[in-house]
Each structure stands twice: as structure tokens, then as C-alpha cells.
Amino acid sequence: MTILVLPCLRLVSIYHVKLLLLVMLCAFLAPELALAKGSSIPAVNLIAPKTVREVLAKYFVLPDTLLKNENERAIFMRRAQREIPELLATEGYFSSKVALHSVTPAGVLELEVIPGQRTLVTEVHVEFSGDLSLPQTQRAARVQQLRAAWSLQPGMPFRATAWDEAKAELLAQVASLDYAAARLVESSAQVDPTKASAKLHVVVDSGPRFLFGDLQITGLERYEKSLVTRRAGFSSGQRYDRKLLLAFQNQLQSMPQFSSVTASFDTRIAGTDAGPLTVPVGIKIVEAQSHKISLGIGYSTNNGVRNQVNYQSYNFLNQAWTLSGAMIFEQNRQTLSTILDTQPNPMGYHLTWNASAEKTQIQGLETRTDKLGATRSRTIFDIETGVGLNWLQEQQIPLGGIRESVQALVLDWHWNRRAVDNPLFPMSGSLTQLLVGGASKSALSDQDFVRSYFRQQIWLPLGGSDVVTLRVEGGYTAASSRIGIPQDYLFRVGGTQTVRGFAYQSLGVIEGNAVVGGRVMATGSAEYTHWFGNFGAALFMDAGGAADVLPDLRMSQGYGIGARWRSPVGPLALDFARGKGQPGMRIHFSVAVAF
Numbered sequence: 090m091t092i093l094v095l096p097c098l099r100l101v102s103i104y105h106v107k108l109l110l111l112v113m114l115c116a117f118l119a120p121e122l123a124l125a126k127g128s129s130i131p132a133v134n135l136i137a138p139k140t141v142r143e144v145l146a147k148y149f150v151l152p153d154t155l156l157k158n159e160n161e162r163a164i165f166m167r168r169a170q171r172e173i174p175e176l177l178a179t180e181g182y183f184s185s186k187v188a189l190h191s192v193t194p195a196g197v198l199e200l201e202v203i204p205g206q207r208t209l210v211t212e213v214h215v216e217f218s219g220d221l222s223l224p225q226t227q228r229a230a231r232v233q234q235l236r237a238a239w240s241l242q243p244g245m246p247f248r249a250t251a252w253d254e255a256k257a258e259l260l261a262q263v264a265s266l267d268y269a270a271a272r273l274v275e276s277s278a279q280v281d282p283t284k285a286s287a288k289l290h291v292v293v294d295s296g297p298r299f300l301f302g303d304l305q306i307t308g309l310e311r312y313e314k315s316l317v318t319r320r321a322g323f324s325s326g327q328r329y330d331r332k333l334l335l336a337f338q339n340q341l342q343s344m345p346q347f348s349s350v351t352a353s354f355d356t357r358i359a360g361t362d363a364g365p366l367t368v369p370v371g372i373k374i375v376e377a378q379s380h381k382i383s384l385g386i387g388y389s390t391n392n393g394v395r396n397q398v399n400y401q402s403y404n405f406l407n408q409a410w411t412l413s414g415a416m417i418f419e420q421n422r423q424t425l426s427t428i429l430d431t432q433p434n435p436m437g438y439h440l441t442w443n444a445s446a447e448k449t450q451i452q453g454l455e456t457r458t459d460k461l462g463a464t465r466s467r468t469i470f471d472i473e474t475g476v477g478l479n480w481l482q483e484q485q486i487p488l489g490g491i492r493e494s495v496q497a498l499v500l501d502w503h504w505n506r507r508a509v510d511n512p513l514f515p516m517s518g519s520l521t522q523l524l525v526g527g528a529s530k531s532a533l534s535d536q537d538f539v540r541s542y543f544r545q546q547i548w549l550p551l552g553g554s555d556v557v558t559l560r561v562e563g564g565y566t567a568a569s570s571r572i573g574i575p576q577d578y579l580f581r582v583g584g585t586q587t588v589r590g591f592a593y594q595s596l597g598v599i600e601g602n603a604v605v606g607g608r609v610m611a612t613g614s615a616e617y618t619h620w621f622g623n624f625g626a627a628l629f630m631d632a633g634g635a636a637d638v639l640p641d642l643r644m645s646q647g648y649g650i651g652a653r654w655r656s657p658v659g660p661l662a663l664d665f666a667r668g669k670g671q672p673g674m675r676i677h678f679s680v681a682v683a684f
Contacts, residue, residue, distance in 0.1 A: 543564070591671065
């Protein structure tokens with residue numbers, strides 16, 4: 090066998106030798122090729138404690154390639170010995186050292202950073218001059234509060250950013266109330282590197298006390314000054330409060346009648362420390378166009394393709410009332426509506442008049458609804474309350490069911506609370522909604538009923554990029570029968586915002602071949618979202634159902650994954666959900682937050 094194999098080996102040996110030489114050559118040249126392309130081998134290995142490693146990694150720039158000779162290494166070392174101590178000094182390390190530990194055979198520099206002892210704040214002296222320094226009980230109490238609120242207290246590490254932030258925060262606190270002209274006149278940080286200690290000294294001149302003066306409004310052409318003055322949360326002679334001034338400006342800026350609003354409080358008239366001084370509040374306004382027409386097109390998995398025409402008039406009947414009209418054409422919903430909003434009275438209440446005609450074709454149920462109504466409401470801080478009277482006339486045509494015409498005159502009450510960190514992109518906070526409405530046969534209604542609805546949604550942040558959203562809602566309509574009650578006062582669920590994985594409003598009461606509203610409803614949802622900048626990924630689970638009576642209520646379940654995008658109109662959600670017992674997966678697309 091040996092004699093037979095040798096000739097075979099001789100025949101293939103030349104090819105194998107060439108292949109072996111090629112592999113060896115590639116292995117020999119691999120390090121050079123990798124370096125030429127930007128290898129992952131670091132040019133410099135920083136040896137430093139964990140307390141400063143993140144700072145160095147973020148702010149100190151390392152070379153991209155290996156330093157080839159002693160000259161390049163010397164230039165880098167001079168830069169490192171200059172920049173690293175300066176950088177660490179901003180973090181409170183004033184005796185740091187940088188030394189070349191070694192150079193590896195591959196040419197990697199091992200640079201050792203010895204930060205030394207971190208400097209701590211040992212003394213803080215916060216002093217005041219001007220009106221705030223006068224010996225009065227009220228001023229003394231405020232001085233004590235300001236000193237207690239000083240953020241860089243003894244025992245804390247002395248950092249340059251913390252030092253600057255503490256001074257800026259102190260000045261802002263003084264200037265926010267009474268002392269609009271406050272200024273920082275002296276600040277010093279005496280650092281002793283040998284003792285690793287820092288003594289801080291700050292002096293703030295409060296200047297005189299200020300009072301709000303009269304409003305000086307410019308830029309109004311179509312509107313009366315009362316449109317602006319009635320929204321001021323302060324009066325002439327009241328103590329200066331920056332929060333009230335900013336809230337006033339923001340409220341004016343949110344009005345559709347104005348395109349821009351600037352509020353000013355000129356403290357340059359002070360001149361001396363005498364006070365209190367009354368300063369007029371300047372309001373500069375640029376009015377918006379009084380009429381607006383807009384066209385829109387969109388899509389949602391609930392209602393299909395959406396075409397919309399909107400009209401707004403912001404000075405209806407020259408009263409600064411807002412008149413809005415809309416024509417909306419969707420695959421299963423067509424709406425024509427008009428809304429008139431009046432200006433709030435001195436108590437903050439305003440009237441909203443509405444009229445609409447709507448036709449829907451959803452889950453085998455066709456409805457044709459005409460509605461007229463008026464609501465009196467007001468908003469205080471983050472709570473909105475209102476009482477309304479609405480008349481509805483509706484035709485209900487269920488597929489395979491009994492056709493019905495109903496009417497109701499309903500007295501409605503609502504209470505909404507929105508307390509979120511950002512209305513468009515909430516990461517923390519809550520939304521609470523409570524609705525109660527009822528009608529009586531003795532007052533232009535076909536059925537006696539009382540409808541109640543509750544919704545609670547909570548955003549719980551987990552770190553800076555993760556949020557858990559929890560939602561529960563429930564509703565009950567007290568009545569002898571659902572017959573004679575408009576669909577707006579009954580319940581159907583399913584689809585986006587309720588139970589994903591099921592068709593829109595597919596969970597309710599079966600009548601013929603259609604799904605109609607029931608008198609009881611409950612849903613719940615839990616969602617986890619992780620944000621990668623403006624894009625996010627979500628996991629969710631929903632449950633809910635609707636029925637005519639409580640014993641028949643069944644909680645259908647849906648779960649899935651989704652993608653999120655922080656668009657200019659809010660977080661857009663694209664969800665892939667599977668409903669338990671459903672044949673396949675459903676896609677849901679919507680604006681993720683609805684207020």
C-alpha cells in the first residue's frame with residue numbers, strides 16, 4: 090500500500106505546497122494589512138481608575154494608528170501630559186499625573202493616568218447684597234432657603250460643571266421672584282491641591298424689588314386689547330414672578346389668533362437699589378392670518394384611507410371666536426362637522442358649539458348620525474372640566490338585524506387631567522379621563538340611560554431610553570335595554586388604542602351579521618418601549634371586550650411587537666399583533682398617543 094500511495098502524493102504535492110505557501114504568506118502579512126485598513130488594535134492603552142476612565146474616553150482624543158517612531162510618541166506624550174491634567178482638573182483632580190508605563194512589542198503605548206486625590210468642597214459662603222440683604226424676617230427666611238438650596242454643598246466633589254451650574258441656579262432662583270435684575274457680582278473657588286479642598290464664595294446682588302406694572306401691548310390690529318389682558322395671571326402692583334410672566338406668554342402664544350408673542354420686563358430703568366419699582370410689561374404681538382384652509386390625506390388601519398378638507402376662521406363675527414369646519418372621507422366613515430369656540434369669560438369658562446353629520450359602516454353596522462350640541466368648559470392648570478347638552482338622531486342598520494331609529498337629548502359631564510412631561514413624547518406622567526352622561530324619555534329621548542366611562546394611562550420611565558405604558562379603561566351604561574340608545578353611548582372595542590390583534594370595533598354584541606355596541610366594556614394594556622434616539626421598539630399585550638350585560642363580558646387577548654418613530658405630530662406606531670383565537674397576525678398603524 091505504501092508503494093501505491095507515494096506516487097499519488099508526488100502528483101499532488103506541488104499544488105499542496107503552493108497552497109500552503111499562500112496561506113503562510115497571508116498569515117504573515119495579516120497584521121500589516123489589518124493596520125493599513127485601520128485595525129481594532131488600539132494605538133494607546135489608557136491605564137486609569139474607573140472614576141476617570143469615562144471622562145477620558147469621552148473627551149481625550151487618542152491616535153487612530155500606531156505611533157511609528159520615538160518622535161511621534163514624544164509629541165503625543167507632550168499633548169497627553171498637557172491635556173489630561175487640564176481635563177481631570179474640571180472633575181476635581183488637581184494633582185493628576187500622566188506617565189508612559191511601557192511600549193508593547195506591537196508598538197502599543199501603555200499610558201498610565203494617576204488622578205490623585207479628588208478635591209472636595211470644604212466651605213461654602215453664599216452672601217447677598219441689595220434689597221434682599223435688608224434685615225427683615227421675610228427676607229431672612231428667603232436667604233436661608235436659598236442657602237439651603239445651594240447644590241454644591243460641603244463634602245461633595247468639586248467639579249467645574251457643578252460649580253457653574255450651582256451659580257447659575259442660585260442666580261435664577263433669586264431672579265425668579267421679586268428681583269428681576271439680580272446679578273452675580275463675585276464668585277471664587279479657592280482650591281488647595283495639597284489638602285484636596287475647595288472653599289467657595291459667592292455674592293449675589295439682588296438689586297431692588299420689582300412689581301408688575303400695566304400691560305403695554307403692541308401689534309394688535311384686528312382684535313381688542315381685552316383678548317390679551319383677560320389672560321394675564323397677574324395685575325398691576327403685584328410682586329414680580331417670572332413663572333407668571335412665562336405662563337402668560339405661553340398662553341398667548343398658543344392662541345390661533347397670534348403667530349408670535351414676546352413678553353418683556355425691562356429692568357434697566359432701576360438705576361439705583363431703591364425699591365420697590367413698578368415696571369410695565371411689554372407684550373409684542375404678530376397676528377396670524379384670520380382664515381386658513383388646509384387639505385390632508387392619511388391612512389389608519391382602523392378607518393382606511395383618509396381625505397380631509399379643513400377651514401378655520403379665527404375672528405368669526407369680529408369677536409375673536411374660532412370657527413372650524415371639516416369634511417372627512419374615510420373608507421368606513423364620512424363626516425361633515427362645524428365647531429364654534431367662544432373666548433373665555435373672566436372666570437375662564439368658554440362655550441363650544443358643534444354640529445355634525447356622520448355616516449359609518451363598521452363590522453356590518455351602518456349608522457347615520459346627526460348631532461347638535463353645546464359644551465361649557467374651562468381648564469385650570471392640567472385639569473379640564475365641562476358640562477354639555479347634546480342632541481342626537483341616529484339610524485342604525487345592522488346587517489341581517491333590525492333597523493332602528495333613535496334619538497336622545499343627553500346631558501354630559503367630563504373631567505380630564507393631563508400631567509405628562511411632554512404632550513407629544515411622554516416618558517413619565519399620567520392621563521385620567523372621566524365621562525358621565527344621561528338621558529330621559531321625558532326629555533326628547535327614546536330611552537332612559539346613564540353612561541359612565543373611566544380611563545387611566547400611566548407612563549413609567551426606566552432609565553433615559555425605556556418607558557412602560559399601562560392603560561386601563563372601563564365603561565357601563567345603566568339602562569333597561571340597549572334598544573333606543575345611540576351607539577356613541579354604547580361600547581365596542583378592538584383595533585388600535587384598545588385591543589390590538591382584532592379588527593376595529595369587532596368586539597361587542599352580535600346582532601344578525603353585525604357587531605353592535607353593548608352596555609359594558611373593559612380593556613387593559615401593558616407596553617414596554619425602548620428608544621434608539623427618535624426610533625423605538627415596543628412589546629405589548631392588550632386585553633378587553635364589550636358585552637350587553639356583565640356576565641357575558643369576555644376578555645379577548647392580543648399581543649405583539651411594534652416600531653415607533655418620534656415624528657413632528659407625535660410618536661407614530663406600527664404594530665404587528667396576534668389576537669388569541671384569531672387566524673393570523675394583524676397590522677395596526679396609528680399615532681401612539683391620543684389626547
